[in-house]
Amino acid sequence: MPVNYLPTSAEYLRVLPEIILTLAGTFIMLLEGVFGQKGGGQKSIFFPFSLLSLIAALLASVAAYGDPGPAFQNMLVVDGFATFFRVLVIGVGILAVFSSADYLRRENSRGGEFYALILFSIVGQSIMAAANELIMIFIGLEISSIASYILAGYLRDDPRNNESALKYFLLGSFATAFLLYGVAWIYGSTGSTNLIDIRRALLNGHEPLGLVTTAAALIFVGLAFKISAAPFQSWAPDVYQGAPAPVTAFLSVGPKAAAFAILIRVFMTAFGPITTAWLPIVWGVALATMTVGNFAAILQSNIKRLLAYSSIAHAGYVLVAVTAHSGEGSAAAMFYLAAYAFTNIGAFAVVTYFARKGERYTGVDDFAGLAQRQPAMAAMLSIFLLSLIGVPLTGGFFGKFYIFKAALDANLVWLTVLGLLNSAVAAYYYLRILVVMYFREPGEASDNLPPAGMPLQITVYGSAIGTLALGIFPSWVLEFASKAALR
Amino acid sequence: MTLLDTVLFLPLVGFFLLLLVPRNNPQASRMTALLVSVFVFAASLGLIAPYWFAAPTGWQFEHNAPWISYPPIRYHVAIDGLSLWLVLLSTLLTPIAVLVSWKHIDHRVKEFFAFLILLEFGLIGVFVSLDLFLFYVFWEVSLVPMYFLVGVWGHERRIYAAVKFFLYTMAGSVLMLAAIIYLYNKSGTFDYSAILSQLQTGRLAFDARTQLLLFLAFFGAFAIKVPLFPLHTWLPDAHVEAPTAGSLMLASVMLKMGTYGLVRYCLPLFPESAHDSAPWIAALAIIGIIYGALVALVQPNMKKLVAYSSVSHLGFVVLGIFSFTQQGLDGAVYQMLNHGISTGALFMLVGYMYERRHSLEIAAYGGVATPAPNLAVVFLITTLASIGLPMLNNFVGEYLVLQGTAQANFTWVVFAALGVILSACYMLWLYQRAFYGKASESLSHHMSDLTPREWAAIIPLLVLMVWMGTFTQTFLPPISSQNAQILQQSQPAARVALNAR
Numbered sequence: 001m002p003v004n005y006l007p008t009s010a011e012y013l014r015v016l017p018e019i020i021l022t023l024a025g026t027f028i029m030l031l032e033g034v035f036g037q038k039g040g041g042q043k044s045i046f047f048p049f050s051l052l053s054l055i056a057a058l059l060a061s062v063a064a065y066g067d068p069g070p071a072f073q074n075m076l077v078v079d080g081f082a083t084f085f086r087v088l089v090i091g092v093g094i095l096a097v098f099s100s101a102d103y104l105r106r107e108n109s110r111g112g113e114f115y116a117l118i119l120f121s122i123v124g125q126s127i128m129a130a131a132n133e134l135i136m137i138f139i140g141l142e143i144s145s146i147a148s149y150i151l152a153g154y155l156r157d158d159p160r161n162n163e164s165a166l167k168y169f170l171l172g173s174f175a176t177a178f179l180l181y182g183v184a185w186i187y188g189s190t191g192s193t194n195l196i197d198i199r200r201a202l203l204n205g206h207e208p209l210g211l212v213t214t215a216a217a218l219i220f221v222g223l224a225f226k227i228s229a230a231p232f233q234s235w236a237p238d239v240y241q242g243a244p245a246p247v248t249a250f251l252s253v254g255p256k257a258a259a260f261a262i263l264i265r266v267f268m269t270a271f272g273p274i275t276t277a278w279l280p281i282v283w284g285v286a287l288a289t290m291t292v293g294n295f296a297a298i299l300q301s302n303i304k305r306l307l308a309y310s311s312i313a314h315a316g317y318v319l320v321a322v323t324a325h326s327g328e329g330s331a332a333a334m335f336y337l338a339a340y341a342f343t344n345i346g347a348f349a350v351v352t353y354f355a356r357k358g359e360r361y362t363g364v365d366d367f368a369g370l371a372q373r374q375p376a377m378a379a380m381l382s383i384f385l386l387s388l389i390g391v392p393l394t395g396g397f398f399g400k401f402y403i404f405k406a407a408l409d410a411n412l413v414w415l416t417v418l419g420l421l422n423s424a425v426a427a428y429y430y431l432r433i434l435v436v437m438y439f440r441e442p443g444e445a446s447d448n449l450p451p452a453g454m455p456l457q458i459t460v461y462g463s464a465i466g467t468l469a470l471g472i473f474p475s476w477v478l479e480f481a482s483k484a485a486l487r
Numbered sequence: 488m489t490l491l492d493t494v495l496f497l498p499l500v501g502f503f504l505l506l507l508v509p510r511n512n513p514q515a516s517r518m519t520a521l522l523v524s525v526f527v528f529a530a531s532l533g534l535i536a537p538y539w540f541a542a543p544t545g546w547q548f549e550h551n552a553p554w555i556s557y558p559p560i561r562y563h564v565a566i567d568g569l570s571l572w573l574v575l576l577s578t579l580l581t582p583i584a585v586l587v588s589w590k591h592i593d594h595r596v597k598e599f600f601a602f603l604i605l606l607e608f609g610l611i612g613v614f615v616s617l618d619l620f621l622f623y624v625f626w627e628v629s630l631v632p633m634y635f636l637v638g639v640w641g642h643e644r645r646i647y648a649a650v651k652f653f654l655y656t657m658a659g660s661v662l663m664l665a666a667i668i669y670l671y672n673k674s675g676t677f678d679y680s681a682i683l684s685q686l687q688t689g690r691l692a693f694d695a696r697t698q699l700l701l702f703l704a705f706f707g708a709f710a711i712k713v714p715l716f717p718l719h720t721w722l723p724d725a726h727v728e729a730p731t732a733g734s735l736m737l738a739s740v741m742l743k744m745g746t747y748g749l750v751r752y753c754l755p756l757f758p759e760s761a762h763d764s765a766p767w768i769a770a771l772a773i774i775g776i777i778y779g780a781l782v783a784l785v786q787p788n789m790k791k792l793v794a795y796s797s798v799s800h801l802g803f804v805v806l807g808i809f810s811f812t813q814q815g816l817d818g819a820v821y822q823m824l825n826h827g828i829s830t831g832a833l834f835m836l837v838g839y840m841y842e843r844r845h846s847l848e849i850a851a852y853g854g855v856a857t858p859a860p861n862l863a864v865v866f867l868i869t870t871l872a873s874i875g876l877p878m879l880n881n882f883v884g885e886y887l888v889l890q891g892t893a894q895a896n897f898t899w900v901v902f903a904a905l906g907v908i909l910s911a912c913y914m915l916w917l918y919q920r921a922f923y924g925k926a927s928e929s930l931s932h933h934m935s936d937l938t939p940r941e942w943a944a945i946i947p948l949l950v951l952m953v954w955m956g957t958f959t960q961t962f963l964p965p966i967s968s969q970n971a972q973i974l975q976q977s978q979p980a981a982r983v984a985l986n987a988r
Contacts, residue, residue, distance in 0.1 A: 372595070375510075389657075391631060392624035405558065405668045416668075420661035427657045431634075431650055439638045439646050475556045482557065 011071035014078040014130075016060040017086060018123050024053030025119035032112035047101050047455075050115035054094045054122070061086040061126070070132065074194055077132040080484025084334055085129035085261040089254050092341050093122040096250040099349040099459040102452070103246045106357050107155060114154060118250065121147035125258035134183040134193040137262050141179065141226070144255050145172050152243040152251065158358075164242025171225065171235040179222025185215035186270075195270040202273040213277045219266060220278065226259035229319060230288040233312045237296075240308035245355055245362075248304060249348030252311045253341045260318055260337055264330050267322065268486040275325060282323045283415060290316030290422040297429045303351055303364050306429060307344070310388060313426060314340055320419050321403040324410040327487030332402035334481040339387065339395030339470045346463025347384040350377055353452050353460070354445075361445040364433055369442025373449055378437045380464045385430045387467045390423050395470030402478065491548035491564055491615060494531045494578065497523065498608040505601040513596035517589055520600035524582035524607065531578040534571060542568065542964035544972045546617070546680075554621070560677055564615040568969030569820060572962060573614045573747055576827045577740045579947065581607040584732035586944035587835055591731055591842055592640055599640055602632040603732060610740050614747060619667045620677040623660070626708075626744065630656055633733065633741065641728040648721075648728035655721040659711035666704035670756075683755055683976065695759065702760035705753050706768075712745030715768075715805055716775035719798045726794035727847070731838025734790065738797055739831035743823045746804045750820065750970075754808070754977040762979055765809040766896075772809070773902045776802035780909035784916070789837045790847050792917055793830060796873070799906050800826045800881075806903055807888035811977070815891020816970040817963065822884030824962070825955065829872040829881055832948040836866050839941055840921075843933045849917060854926030858934040863922045865937070865945055870918050872952040874911040880955035 012019070028046050035045050065083040070076065096118060104111045124144025131137040149172060153165025187193050189211045190201040201207060221232065228236040240248045271278060293313025300306035314336075321333035354370070354377075355362050371378035387396030400423060407416045452460070470477060501523030508515045537547045546565035554562045566574060584603060592599045609629025616622035630653060638649035667677070674682050674691050685691035693701065711718045722742075726734050754761050779799030786792040800822070807819030839862065840855070841847055856863035872879040875886075885907060893900045926934070937945070955962060 371598075375598075386631065392627045397627075401664070401668070404665065405672070408665070408668050408672050416665055417662070420665050421658070424654065424658040424661050428650070428654055431653055434634075435638060435646050435650065438635060439649070473555075478555075478557065 005073070007072055010067055010069070013060075013067060014064045014069065014071040015076060016064060017057040017090065018126050020053055020057045020060055021119045021123045021126070024050065025116040025123070028112050028116040028119070032110070032116070035112070044104075044111040046112045046115045047097070050097055050119055051094065053119065054090055054097065057122075057126075058087060058090045058094070061090065074196070075133045075136045076127070076130045078130055080480065081261070081265065081330075081334075081486055082130040084338075084481060084484050085257060086126050088257055088338055088341060089122055089125040089129065092250065092254045092257070092345060093118055095345045095349075095459050095463060096246060096254070098455040098462075099249060099345065099352055100246040101455040103244060103352055105453070107244070109155060114151070117147045117151050117154075121151065121250075121254065125254055128258040129261045131262065131265075132195055134186065134195070134266075137266070138176070138180060138183060140258070141176060141262070144258060145176065145226075148172075148251055148255055151247045152239055154244055154247060160242040161244065162242075164239045167235055167242075168239045175222045175225030175232070177222075178218050178225070182215045182218030182220075182222060185211065185218060189215065195266060198270040199272060202271070205273075209274065209277065212274060216267075216271050216274065216278050217281065220263075220281065223259055223263045223266075224285060227256055227263065227315045227318075228289075228312050229285050229315055230292040230312070233289065233292060236312055237300075237305050237308040240311070241302060241305045241362075245304065245348055245352035245359060248308075249345050249352070252307070252348070253344050256311070256315065257337045257341060260322075260333060264322060264333060264486060268325070268330060279323065279325060282319060283412070286316050286319035286323050287415060287418055288316075289313070289319055290419055294422050294426045294429075297426070300429070301364055302362050303367070303433065304362050306364060306433075307347060307351070310426070310429070311344065313422070314388075316422070317400060317403055317419060320407050320412070320415055323412060323415060324403075324406040326406060326410055327482070327485045328402075328409055329406040330487070331478065331481040331485035332399070332406045334485065335402055335470075335474065335478050336399035338477055338481075339399040339467065342463045342466035342470065343384050343387040343394075343396055346460055346467060347381060347388070349456055349459040349463065350381040350384070353377065353456055354449070356450075363445075364436055366443065366445035367433060367436045368440035369446050370437045372442050373446045377452065377460065380460050381437065382434055383464050383467055385433055387471065389427045389430045393468065393471045395467045395474070398471055398474040398478075489548040489550050490530065490533050491566060492550055494527060494534065494574070495564065495608070495611050495615060497527045497530060498581075498604050498611065501527070501604045502601055502608065505597060505604060508597055510597055513593075516597040516600050517585070520585045520604055521582060523604060524578070524585050527607065528578040528582055531575055534566060534574060538568065538571060538965040542968040544568065544968050547571075549617075551617075558671060558677070560620045561618050562621060563618040563678060564612075564621070565617055566615055568965030568967075569750060569973070570614040570747070571965055572820075572824050573740075573743055574611055576743070576824055577607060577610045577614065580735060580739050580827065580831060583831075583835070583944045583947065584735050586940055587735060587838060588730065588732040589940055591838065595639060599636070602635045603736070606632040606636065606736060610736075610744070613744050617679045618677045619670065619679060619682070622679075623664055623667055626660060626663075629741065629744070633737065636733040636736075637725055637729045640730040641733065642730075643728070644724070645728040648724040651721045652725045655711050655718070656708075659708035659718075662704040663708035666701045669701065679752075686756065687976070698757050699760045699763070702753060702757035702764065705748065705757070706764075709745040709748040709753065712748070713742060713801050713805060714745070714798065716771050716778055716798065716802070719775065719779075722798060723791050723794040726797070726834075727788060727790045731834060731841070734834040734838070735831050738794075738834055739827035742797065742801060743827060746801065746808065746819065746823050749805065749808050750816070750973060755973055758977040759979045761809070761977060762811065765811065768809045769806055769892075769896070769899050772802040772805040773899060774802075775799065776806070776903055776906035777909070780906050780913060784909065784913040786913075787849055788847050789840070789849055789917065789921070790834070792849075792913060793833045793837060796833075796910065796913065797826070797830055799910060800830065800873075802906065803885060803888050803903065806892055806899065810888075810892040810895040810899075811974065812891035812894045813967070813971060813974060814887045815895065816974060817967050818884050818887025818889075818891055820966045820970065821955075821959075821963065822881070822888060825872075825880040825884045828948050828951050828955070829869055832869045832945060832952070833873060835945060835948075836862070836869060839937070840934075843935065844930065849920050852921040852930065854922070854924040854930065855934050856922040857926045858931040859936045861936045862934075865949065866922065867918065868949060868952065870914045872956070874914045875907055878953070878956045880952045882956060883959050
């Protein structure tokens with residue numbers, strides 16, 4: 001009987017979010033020539049349009065979960081895990097669009113392409129979340145990355161943007177090459193690119209372990225670049241510092257969460273049978289990433305750079321959860337990424353607001369006295385910083401708590417102790433921002449701060465509510481994560 | 488909803504009320520803070536009711552409700568004879584701290600009182616939590632407002648002091664968090680009573696090394712907070728730089744979080760390790776007693792002097808706890824309250840003097856008794872209380888500690904008693920230099936006597952000094968009966984016998 005290659009309607013429903021976002025992005029690109037104008041803030045028609053399409057995609061991903069299963073010959077799979085990450089990256093997209101509107105108006109930049117690129121990037125991440133197959137993973141990664149490269153250099157007259165985009169592009173492509181090379185090795189040794197088939201093949205144990213381990217290592221290197229894990233983290237600070245602030249917010253959360261989704265899915269399912277081979281590597285990388293990120297962050301004087309190193313450190317915490325290699329570990333990683341998404345987007349939104357035109361004010365010292373000039377914004381940034389430190393009643397705390405709980409469950413006592421000590425070190429540099437905001441007298445930089453625009457306020461307050469909600473009532477998200485976690 | 492819930496959450500309500508008060512009306516913030524804190528204190532008096540005619544052991548005003556479904560974290564709060572007075576100490580000192588800051592704090596008034604009231608919420612929470620996780624949450628939550636109180640409204644080196652305070656405490660508490668998670672993984676619950684009963688029935692048991700590590704993780708967090716020598720270095724900085732209300736809350740209540748933790752968690756949960764490490768800890772406590780006193784002796788700065796005297800006094804508390812005797816433990820708990828009252832009063836009085844003279848150096852004073860006789864009398868009473876004069880509160884505590892310690896190990900007492908003598912030296916010498924002699928012209932000009940508001944703030948503490956020194960029966964029975972239970976729980980031999988049965 002010939003195989004029927006025509007997808008069923010249920011399968012179309014399962015990729016509906018990607019379809020919606022692709023169509024919306026394409027539409028924006030087409031209409032840009034007609035309606036495009038400088039200063040594409042919230043007045044631009046593309047702002048509500050991209051928001052609506054994101055909300056539609058969000059609903060579509062929830063609807064798709066109503067009928068979970070594989071799509072397109074097992075290329076994609078819609079399960080709880082995929083849905084969690086789809087909702088996460090699309091939610092991040094919504095917050096990013098809100099925080100970009102002010103920025104685009106301020107920089108007097110065209111809006112259409114920007115929103116379209118964000119949508120495309122999310123399409124890629126959404127595919128990554130649902131990919132069940134190495135080629136699909138590669139395609140998703142490329143869609144997401146290429147859009148991100150352009151976003152990082154969106155203000156093309158700004159040399160910092162250019163540097164950022166070029167660096168991101170070169171190192172990113174390099175990483176993708178590693179990944180692709182690993183995929184080739186895997187295909188060569190197991191004869192499949194489907195994660196389930198690879199797992200089955202590895203369970204049989206006929207494949208030479210050295211070959212497969214090398215492949216796993218190559219794939220890990222490629223993904224480690226994307227999540228900015230040590231020793232492949234060096235691109236992150238430069239890219240994060242140079243890119244427009246709302247883009248940095250987006251980059252530090254969306255692509256990273258999607259890359260973690262892949263990492264967890266590939267290593268928990270496909271490479272599950274050869275755990276002993278890769279676990280020590282991840283252990284070491286997790287520790288190195290936390291330590292490098294935290295200690296380098298201490299020395300930073302630019303807040304975007306500081307948050308870049310902090311995001312490296314946080315990738316290290318999530319890797320601890322991956323090292324735990326259990327259902328609880330991946331649930332903890334999912335929860336952590338959600339909490340981190342709210343926290344970091346919020347923190348960067350305040351930075352976006354404060355930096356003003358041309359991103360003049362991004363020094364940590366520029367924040368002096370913000371608490372007296374804009375107490376509400378300072379209070380919100382404090383919530384985000386406390387969440388990054390991991391103080392109770394914030395999402396960041398519960399994230400850390402679940403991660404280290406999972407790690408202790410997996411008997412990773414040393415990694416837990418060192419990770420917790422790391423988080424105490426991290427308190428130092430986050431506190432520095434609080435010190436400057438609250439304890440110093442206002443300087444020149446915090447004079448004449450215009451009130452924040454409505455969309456930006458929505459991002460800031462929305463993220464703060466999210467951060468606190470995950471800190472006070474974490475059960476709801478965690479229960480879903482535990483149910484959906486891969487084990 | 489029990490009375491305890493009301494007492495716990497009223498400050499949080501007050502915090503949000505304060506946020507609503509308009510920024511440009513500082514008087515309204517002050518009034519709101521005062522009303523809220525007085526109201527909380529009035530409500531907390533009701534907590535004494537079960538202890539008025541009896542001295543029951545076990546939990547009172549217990550409320551146990553689910554908070555987070557998985558892992559099972561519960562909102563489980565209650566008080567017993569140990570926490571009762573510490574809760575009351577917190578609720579009493581908060582309105583006093585508000586009064587003390589009335590004029591002293593003149594910029595960003597609203598935020599100051601908001602943080603102060605938030606601090607009260609955290610402190611009460613620490614003393615009433617019976618869920619280890621909840622306890623940790625409050626432990627950390629209380630850290631944040633104190634950090635801001637020191638950092639924004641402190642003196643010159645406030646930022647250094649605030650950051651040091653935060654990092655020290657944070658470093659200690661992350662290890663405690665690891666231990667809490669480990670306990671959960673082994674026992675399946677965060678509930679204090681449940682873990683305790685699992686330990687006692689032998690369902691949960693650790694080998695000696697694991698127990699020691701767990702004990703040390705908890706002990707480290709508490710020892711930093713107490714602070715025990717050699718982890719005390721954050722304390723003088725924080726105290727000297729903090730505003731008066733900050734020093735008051737820090738010394739009187741916050742340090743007690745550490746000693747409370749030792750009694751509540753370290754002793755019953757890890758009795759074998761606690762007994763094994765007792766000589767080492769006692770040695771550190773004794774070093775702290777003598778070292779703190781000696782350093783206090785040579786301090787030219789009044790606040791620093793009082794801060795080092797705290798190190799010395801809290802050494803007594805730790806010594807009493809690790810004597811594992813009824814008297815020692817009773818004395819330790821009593822001494823926690825005493826120290827809160829008399830050292831709190833000292834910090835207030837030093838604050839009063841600072842407001843007048845704008846200096847903390849002893850050398851800037853001299854002859855204060857002439858222009859401000861009432862201040863001098865009040866300071867004298869407080870000084871005498873602090874050095875343990877009979878009929879005043881500290882005497883009772885120190886005596887009980889020394890008596891209990893003597894039963895455990897007589898050598899310890901010999902050294903610890905040195906601290907009592909030294910405390911008389913540094914306090915009386917301070918008094919002599921600051922209050923006696925001839926007042927200079929400018930000093931007389933600045934040193935006005937106590938105002939009615941200042942009287943109102945200090946009188947409750949003076950009354951308590953005498954009351955607690957003469958009529959211990961009001962306070963001691965609930966402490967004693969609860970301590971007897973804790974001692975029984977922390978007898979390693981008792982558990983062995985129980986297991987054998």
